[in-house]
Amino acid sequence: xxxxxxxxxxxxxxxxxxxxxxxxxxxxxxxxxxxxxxxxxxxxxxxxxxxxxxxxxxxxxxxxxxxxxxxxxxxxxxxxxxxxxxxxxxxxxxxxxxxxxxxxxxxxxxxxxxxxxxxxxxxxxxxxxxxxxxxxxxxxxxxxxxxxxxxxxxxxxxxxxxxxxxxxxxxxxxxxxxxxxxxxxxxxxxxx
Ligand SMILES: Nc1nc2c(ncn2[C@@H]2O[C@H](COP(=O)(O)OP(=O)(O)OP(=O)(O)O)[C@@H](O)[C@H]2O)c(=O)[nH]1
Ligand SMILES: [Mg+2]
Numbered sequence: 457x458x459x460x461x462x463x464x465x466x467x468x469x470x471x472x473x474x475x476x477x478x479x480x481x482x483x484x485x486x487x488x489x490x491x492x493x494x495x496x497x498x499x500x501x502x503x504x505x506x507x508x509x510x511x512x513x514x515x516x517x518x519x520x521x522x523x524x525x526x527x528x529x530x531x532x533x534x535x536x537x538x539x540x541x542x543x544x545x546x547x548x549x550x551x552x553x554x555x556x557x558x559x560x561x562x563x564x565x566x567x568x569x570x571x572x573x574x575x576x577x578x579x580x581x582x583x584x585x586x587x588x589x590x591x592x593x594x595x596x597x598x599x600x601x602x603x604x605x606x607x608x609x610x611x612x613x614x615x616x617x618x619x620x621x622x623x624x625x626x627x628x629x630x631x632x633x634x635x636x637x638x639x640x641x642x643x644x645x646x647x648x
Pocket of ligand 2: 482483484499500501524525526527
């Protein structure tokens with residue numbers, strides 16, 4: 457049960473995680489996507505927050521279970537357990553925070569160590585509205601994404617924008633295609 461929104465057993469639920477250092481805007485991106493709202497107040501995520509968002513993909517209604525994890529180190533030990541069962545993750549850093557960018561490899565590895573090897577990760581450079589504070593160039597971020605063979609997006613949870621919708625829809629479409637492949641693989645392994 458998630459607030460007033462309940463899951464019925466036959467709903468197709470795709471789990472997507474937001475991951476990254478504190479204060480980069482993980483919660484803000486999810487709030488922007490799910491409710492099209494933004495707040496300047498900082499309320500650190502405690503452990504994990506779950507949001508259900510219904511979308512339509514290829515004329516099919518699906519539910520996204522958005523697991524918004526806490527960047528605070530205090531949650532380091534439990535955080536990995538929130539990744540389990542997800543097949544997509546957005547690793548977020550802030551374009552005005554070099555430490556958060558330097559930590560990207562750590563977050564990608566931590567996530568990948570806990571999920572299905574076919575899970576999709578995308579890299580997101582958030583806060584691109586803070587033009588004068590920016591310390592990470594698009595080129596630098598693109599090279600990081602290339603190193604991990606993942607897609608790179610720039611966003612502003614403050615401004616909103618099509619990219620935010622695109623990120624979640626891209627992850628969801630990928631997961632939707634992946635599920636039958638994983639099921640086939642599991643079936644073949646069982647038959648061996
Ligand atoms: N200017 C600007 N501020 C942003 C943006 N995204 C988030 N913020 C602000 O940055 C602060 C942190 O945002 P959160 O979304 O709470 O960050 P978080 O990554 O979820 O942080 P933790 O839950 O502690 O891991 C808040 O004050 C937000 O209003 C953005 O795109 N632009
Ligand atoms: Mg948060």
